[in-house]
Amino acid sequence: MKQLEKTNCETCQFKSCAVEVLDPAELFILQNNCSAIVFQRNEKIFREGNPHTGVAYVKSGLVKVHKTGPARDQILKVVKPPRFIGLPTVLGNKLNQYAVTALETTHVCFISSDSFRKLIMLNGKFANEIINNLCQDELSFFDRSINQSQKHINGRVADALLFMANEIFGNDSFLMPLNRNDLGDFVHARRESVTRTLSRFRKDGLISLNGKNLRLLNKAMLEKISRNG
Amino acid sequence: MKQLEKTNCETCQFKSCAVEVLDPAELFILQNNCSAIVFQRNEKIFREGNPHTGVAYVKSGLVKVHKTGPARDQILKVVKPPRFIGLPTVLGNKLNQYAVTALETTHVCFISSDSFRKLIMLNGKFANEIINNLCQDELSFFDRSINQSQKHINGRVADALLFMANEIFGNDSFLMPLNRNDLGDFVHARRESVTRTLSRFRKDGLISLNGKNLRLLNKAMLEKISRNG
């Protein structure tokens, strides 16, 4: 974790849709209440239970959002930039309700919650973009919840692989950013079951697998498995 | 389902926090793009896959939000008024992504999505309230997801009973608004398992149970079961 020199929000190459609609005066507010920080793999961006540090805007990299449950940690989502993270906690002005951890080198801007709220109040378009974000999250969370609870482990692991390939990497070949244990926490299963499922997929020629190195060989079949559980 | 005569938003006794912050001109917009409808038990307020009918403001009654999964229906939440429902779908201008059904006689105001969006753009405080709502939803959905996937059926059913008593009815004695099948869809279990769990709770003196008539007799113990799964 390393603080960077002040960045220029106006010329920032990672501007969010929400920030695009701000006028110069509003950008000035943002500019002066925003600090850029770099996190390395496995460094925590939010720590569960700690006082919040502002809204986080993830500019580059990859992060996991996770939370301690009664039995174990659970990965709620894996988030690719550009994306705001931590609105619920920050806006409620509470302690962090969940943890966020970098899965690779990740650039983040922290925006003080006061100024974030000020922007919402000042600029309806900005608020509208934030609302769109939250709504989108809600819908995908509904889907995820249903899929996780109604599919068998084959379907859940297939989902996770397709998600990584399609949503995160945009490539059928990728380096799995989660270890087997985390992958278990992501698909509501245990490490051993994930291992067995991946081995089965490899044996059936659906994927090639070498440690974290993954390639989807038969997406049609994986999608079918995803549908049928 | 029955359309009522035009209501007066300004003097409405069920005004939401969000609507409280509107000025007269904005209330006038709302007034003219808002229709009040009553639904009886089991009538659908939103039908999954249908074109949306605007944001729904639930003024009184009780509703379930549910969605078809690969294997069965799933109840995502049970919502008590006052509450906006259906923002994600409406704002995305898509088909309804989930269904909403009345569990008892329920009064709803439908607000056209255009005017709802206009209010967000015009009034930062309104937008802010909506954002607070969405954030709160997200946090409770995270909790629910973790509880549902990590607890055994005893803990999940205990959670549901405590939720009904504490959040919905504010009373340890209530008429369960969900039948055994729905209760199963709510706690990610099957009808038979719910029945068995409730019987066990009754035998152990934790609840009294007579059809839909429920009374929590030992909340301390139910909370303990909820914690330990």
Added chain:
DNA sequence: TAAAAACAGTGATACAGATCACATTGTTGA
């Protein structure tokens, strides 16, 4: 670079809940 710690694979076993099949009770409307 050796020792320790984290990560990954695999077989044997246990068990929570699903599923099935059927009996009983409650509800509805012709």
Added chain:
DNA sequence: TCAACAATGTGATCTGTATCACTGTTTTTA
């Protein structure tokens, strides 16, 4: 008010995945 259907309860059985125990491998760090 009786037939038809929906909802509920209950025992017997099946099964997917967790758990346990152990081995092998990779990564970290002292």
